[in-house]
Amino acid sequence: MSGLTDVSAFAGAWPFRRLSPTDPAGLKARLAAGGVTQAWLASAAGIFHADPMPANEDLAEAVAAANAEAFYVKVAVLDPSLPGWRADAARCLDQLGFRSFKLLPSYHCYSLDDPAANACAAFAAERKVPLCVQLRMEDERGHHPLVKVPGVDAKDARALAERHPAARILACGAYTKDLKALAGAENLWAEPSFAESGQALRDAVQAFGARRLCFASHSPLYVLEAETAKLAVDAQDVSPEDLAAIRSENAKALLKP
Numbered sequence: 001m002s003g004l005t006d007v008s009a010f011a012g013a014w015p016f017r018r019l020s021p022t023d024p025a026g027l028k029a030r031l032a033a034g035g036v037t038q039a040w041l042a043s044a045a046g047i048f049h050a051d052p053m054p055a056n057e058d059l060a061e062a063v064a065a066a067n068a069e070a071f072y073v074k075v076a077v078l079d080p081s082l083p084g085w086r087a088d089a090a091r092c093l094d095q096l097g098f099r100s101f102k103l104l105p106s107y108h109c110y111s112l113d114d115p116a117a118n119a120c121a122a123f124a125a126e127r128k129v130p131l132c133v134q135l136r137m138e139d140e141r142g143h144h145p146l147v148k149v150p151g152v153d154a155k156d157a158r159a160l161a162e163r164h165p166a167a168r169i170l171a172c173g174a175y176t177k178d179l180k181a182l183a184g185a186e187n188l189w190a191e192p193s194f195a196e197s198g199q200a201l202r203d204a205v206q207a208f209g210a211r212r213l214c215f216a217s218h219s220p221l222y223v224l225e226a227e228t229a230k231l232a233v234d235a236q237d238v239s240p241e242d243l244a245a246i247r248s249e250n251a252k253a254l255l256k257p
Contacts, residue, residue, distance in 0.1 A: 003037030004228070005251035007191050008132070008172045008216035011059060012044035016144045019220040024059075025066035027219060032071070034224045036217070037248075039072055040132075042102045046077030047137065053088045060096040073255065075100040075132060079108040080116035086123060093127055099255065102132040102172075106149045112156040121160055125167035128257040133157045136173040136194065137221065154178035161188040168254055172216065176200070179208035189254050191216035193227055201230045201246070202237040210242035214251045 009031065011024050021027045024041065031039050043059040046052030056076045063072050076092035078085050078101050092098035101124055105112055112133070124131040136151040143149060154174060161169045162185055171182050171190040176197060182190050189212040192204035204213060217227045231243065238246075 003248065004035050004215055005248040006031060006036045006039040006217045006219070007170060007189075007214045007251050007254070008134075008193065009039045009041050009219045010044040010221065011041055011062065012046075012055070014044055014221060015048060016138075016147070022220060023066070024062045024068050024072065028066065028068050028071050030224065031217065031219060034217075034228055036224075037071075038251075039217075039219075040075050040100060040251075041072045042075040042077055042132075047104055047107050051082060052077040052079055053084075053091075056088070056092055056096065056098070060098070069097065073100060074098040075102045077102050077104065078120060079104075080120040081108055081110045081114070085116070085120065089120070089123060089127075093129065100130045100132060100170075102134060104134045104137070105152050106136070107134075112152065112160045117160065118163060121164040121167045121169070125164055130168045130170050130189075130254050132170045132172050133160070134172045135178060139194070151175075151178075154181035158182050158185050158188060161185040170214070170254060173218070176203050176207055179204055183208045188212065189214055189250065192230065193218040193222055195230075199233070199237060201233050205238050205242065205246075210238065210245055210250075212250055212254075213246050214254065215247055 012022055021030055043055040046055035049055050076098040078089055121131055157171045165187055169188050173194050174190050176195045190208055191214045193216040195204045197203045217224045
């Protein structure tokens with residue numbers, strides 16, 4: 001069976017617990033050992049810095065130093081509530097080799113109906129790159145008691161996609177119930193790393209469909225083997241054709257300009 005494309009992984013330290021590996025070289029080795037042949041990589045530090053751009057620059061340097069440019073799709077963390085986001089986004093694409101953007105509305109304190117978020121979606125559509133919307137980074141039950149960050153409402157992500165039909169939007173960190181709310185928008189993809197049940201992938205396909213569902217590990221915050229285990233499904237629950245699409249083909253379609 002073909003290798004896996006992982007559409008959501010992170011490099012860098014996480015402030016609330018020790019994770020490993022967090023460097024691009026170590027993470028590449030870990031993912032590749034689990035069957036991943038390409039991974040979309042964003043900076044965890046960019047989530048917490050007042051300005052995520054230096055963290056994007058550090059990520060680009062670290063990926064280059066690890067000789068991992070072919071393995072990673074670099075994903076720039078953007079905060080469109082900052083005045084210089086557009087220049088930063090253009091630099092990430094034109095000079096630093098990034099191929100996608102990631103928004104974290106809950107961490108950067110804006111909503112998806114904010115004019116800035118809509119301007120960012122329009123910019124991503126104009127530049128023909130996917131826009132990842134991170135609904136959550138952790139299960140809300142596991143947050144540090146002093147840093148409780150609410151999840152992004154899946155209906156808001158779908159509404160963003162519907163307002164920008166030329167954009168290709170990937171919803172990351174969706175619960176199974178979120179996948180139901182996301183279903184139907186033709187320009188909206190999703191990944192099931194947060195979907196948990198006895199038959200997580202089957203339930204995710206039933207909720208969202210298989211045509212725009214992509215594998216994601218959410219490494220290193222989540223255990224890679226737990227996510228790849230979701231792919232071990234009966235053919236009667238998820239057809240081989242749909243499984244192949246989820247493993248890699250849907251992500252390739254999402255990334256293609």
